[in-house]
Amino acid sequence: MSRRARHILIGVVLVVFFLLRDDFWLADDPRLLLGLPVGLLYHASYCLAASALMAWLIAVVRPFENGAGK
């Protein structure tokens, strides 16, 4: 993948992930799912996904490769 394509991919992923924070489809839903309010469960999952996203970004952005990481 070219450098430009990689930048575009990262940008798109970050924007989509940002927009997913607004769970408007659950905003008026007070149901409990797995013992938690469904809106809260969604955001707990969002945090787990954020952690995975960061691991992916480290692999793609490679921020430690300027000689300082050694």
Add this chain to the structure above:
Amino acid sequence: MTLAVIALYLAVVLAIGWVAQRVFRGTGEDYFVATRSIGSFVLLMSLFGTHMTAFALLGASGEAYHRGIGVFALMASSSAFIAPLAFLFLAPRIWELGRRHGYRTQVQLFRDRWGSDGLGLLLFVVLIALLVPYLVIGIKGGGITLHEITDGQVPIWVGSLAMCSVVLAYVLAGGLRGTAWANTFQTLVFMILGGVTFAVITSKLGGLGATLARVAEVDVSLLMRGDRIGRAELLSYAAIPLSVAMFPHIFMHWLTARSTRAFRAPIVGYPLCMMVVWIPSVLLGVIGAAEIPGLQGPAANSVLVRMIAQHAPGLLAGLLAAGVFAAVMSSLDSQALAASSMFTHDIVRHYGFDDRMDDRAQVLAGRLFVVAILAITFAIALSTDRSIFKMGIWAFSGFSALTPVVLAALYWRRSTRAGALASVSVTSLLWLYFLSRAWENPAYTPFGWGVQPVVVLLAASALALVGVSLVTRAPQADRLARFFDA
């Protein structure tokens, strides 16, 4: 019993400071940046502990008491996404520049990057001014905790004073190494005890399912975002965690890393830590709204501690209160040390004493300023009665709005001294204006659109920086060569 447990906890923290003092090398480099020797796990714990304060426990549960579970989406989800991104794109570069040029504060970096003493001085004043409300949150939080957990027997000012004294002792003794170690211990304590608190209280109330069913009977809207948090507010709150990019205490901890690879754990682990701490806080706030109704405004800050006192008395109450203390002190220490580092390096050493200050004098100046800043903020904390959540948001908004400055310093060669000055000036003036409006009317939002002031501040800051930079002379190549590869 409760007080004895808290006293024991404080003694353990002091012992960590004492051990750190035994390995303290007596140099300014060791006192202010721990000789850049901190590994991955301690870095994650110290960064997270520094970031999370009374805001995350008392403020979050207090806000959830009034506004329901949407508070998690408002702050925790945005921090879980934005804060590690800031670490990813800023921390390794800043660490490398810090190592190459010997920086210990943000002001040193920005002053050098744009060659401006005036910018350095302005930033020093603005950063310290924004840090004060953040410190006040912690000092108030500690006082409230001890007051509530002892059923009002210990006055708020005594709790605040006790906490300040302990922080003062271990920061003075061990510098940033002692602070990082104490933070690691305290972060583990408040993460584990937060979970224990949640389990104990919900168990006493008949289990989580039964407790939430009771919340639904009292006010079902607490279990959903609903109309309590609008979309404009939700989206604009995403700008607030950008504040980590400009927090002086976070910057200081970045410099302590052993290598840039040490940032891997903080970047990946941060969202998980956010989840672990905020879910119990928010749920306990919501449950508190059903169990202890009628708390008005800032009084809800104490809902978590009231629930601990009601449902987990004795030994456990002491342990759980120690958890709240841990969260508060692990921020207070780094903030006080960052302020003292800035005073020592950006004012005392920079303006005329550099040649005459040996390591011992640097450490002494730093220690004196730690005492001064804690004394001043202690006095302010006693005289204010604002919501912890709201005070935190105002401090964070100011720091967030300065993010374009650090981004330009690291990534935009064409940015100029005048652009950076314009950005900081515009941010400061607008922040003061918005704060004055919100002081009169707490529900104030710019233009009445429901968008948080931080969004307008951020846009104005970026526009000023870009606009003024483009119409002023580009920086010289030799200066840029110090910061960018060819």
